[in-house]
Amino acid sequence: MPEVKVAQLSKRFAGNTVLHDIDFTIEDGEFFTLLGPSGCGKSTTLSCIAGLERPSAGSITVGEKIFVDTAAKTFVPPEGRELGMVFQSYALWPHMTVAQNLAMPLKIRKIDKARQGVLIDDALEKVGLKDLRDRYPHQMSGGQQQRVALARALVYSPDVLLLDEPLSNLDAQLREQARAWLKRLQEELGITTVYVTHDQEEALALSDRIAVMSEGRLVQVGPPHEIYQEPATVGVASFVGRCNFLPGRLASVTGTGAEVVLDCNGQTVRTRPADLPAGSSVTVAVRPERLKVLAGGRAAEGDANVLRGEVVTGSYVGSRHEYEVRVGDRLVQVSTGRPGLTGELSLIADPEVCLLYPSDDAVPADVEALTTVTG
Template sequence: MPDVTISHLSKKFAATTVLHGIDLTIRDGEFFTLLGPSGCGKSTTLSCVAGLERPTTGSIAVGDRTMVDTASRTFVPPEGRNLGMVFQSYALWPHMTVAQNLALPLRIRKVDRRRQTALIGEALEKVGLADMRDRYPHQLSGGQQQRVALARALVYSPTVLLLDEPLSNLDAQLREQARAWLKRLQEDLGITTVYVTHDQEEALALSDRIAVMSEGHLVQVGSPTEIYQEPATAGVAAFVGRCNFLTGKVAAASDGRTEVVLDCNGRRVRTRAAKAGVEAGQRVTVAVRPERIKVLTADRQPPPDANVLTGTVLSSSYVGARFEYDVRLGDHAVQVATGRPGLTGEITLAVDPEVCLLYPTTDVVTPDIEALTTVSG
């Protein structure tokens, strides 16, 4: 399967620019996800790859074949690109059986009837629906309809598979099952796959690499581990998973550590050095994931280099695998995720400087302490 190369891709609708010079290379056989909130440009990018939208500028190539190049006025229509597409709505024809839905793209490609029967059988076998070829879409569950849509995209052996939020119509439990099944199928087929979603957990679970998009820009491209543990901006940290943000002022920066005086309680905390470098007196934001904050017991000493903070529990929630607490730190609140039940009153927290990310101060919203206090009574 080939690489997909996107170069200087931009797209305007009237006076509004929705894509700003996107540059990406999606590797052969990779499961690559475009992740971001609604309106960030991820589906528009996918539509440009599919040929459903014409970019304003830029080029897209699949392997050594150019699909679109605005400079040379090259544009291959969707039916000439041999790309498989699965839409969010599945787009199954309701008056056609499963087999007839799969036969349609084969008829368009003028595949003879005998070959059609074999290809349809193979595609349905891949998605586990070989015994449902004569059913109509209304006779199938949502998960089965999703598999039919995927089989239809695979039946003509596309070079690249394009998936636009194909699991969003499924309920939570079925979605998790479909996610695991889809990942296994992609690995078995080895097909280059471009996946669009706004669901961070889904992106982390499925992807070899993720591109995080915001307002038509590429913000960060990396593996799921890199995106989660080393977010390039506070915005990425806020969007991918949960994160606490505390503003402050740099007190000192040296030896791979930065000391920050927090606004919320006046305490000094040590963080890893900022990638861009900071100076004393500069305003910054300290970010730390809830699960990286450790709750100390009376008989447990903090690690030698840890930041030790004292807070007051405002509220607690049990979410099955862990307990989640809102904890007051001065005039702000942080979220803490731990396996320890029943925490109340004043508690002591320890945070390793290496898990404290540092960014220039942004407009990231911190929890409203007054609102939390009111809710918790």
């Protein structure tokens, strides 16, 4: 399967730029996810690759085939790209059986009937639905319809598979099952896959690499563990997983770390090193599960970054307990296996898990509102 190269891709609608110089390369056989909130440009990027949208600038190549080159005025229409696509709605023809749905792209390619039957059975075998070839879409569950849509995209052996939020219509339990099944199938087939989703958990579970998008721009591209553990911006940290944000002032910087005076309680905490001048306004970010909890306000000697707080709320969510802890004028989220925490406690934030960002990398307004204590 070929690699996909997107270079300097831009798209404008009625004078409004919705994609700004998008650049990435997807390796042969890679599961590559475009992740971001609604309106960030991920589906538009996918549509440009598919040929459903014509870019305003840039180029797209798959292997040796040039699909788009605006400078050379090259544009290959969708039917000439040999790409498989699964839409969020599945887009199955309701008046056709499963086999008839799969036959449509084969008929368009003028494949003879005998060969069609072989390809249809093979595609349905891959998705585990060979025995349901004569059913109609309304006779099938949402999960089965999703598999039919995927089989239709695979039936003609496309060069690249494009998936536009294909699991979003499934309930939570079925979505988890479909996620695991889809990942196994993609690895077995070795097909280069471009996946669009706004679900960060889905992106982390499925992807070889993730491209996080915001307002039509690529913010960060990397493997799942890097996106989660080393978010490039406050926006990435807040969108991919949960995160606590503590504003402050950078007091000092050395080669081994930095010291920040927190606005919420005036306490000085140590963080990773920072390429910022002392005196800068900054934000300290730390994941809820990386905070260690000591009940009763006790802290061991030598523990760094001991934040004193008081439990405001607690919830049991099955695999863990989640708490909101008041630290000065901030609400800090804590995720731990310890049940029944109440009253005062200490939170330990090791310096190596404390990320540091300049204050002009703003915390999203909705996150800020949830973490600031008023009154």
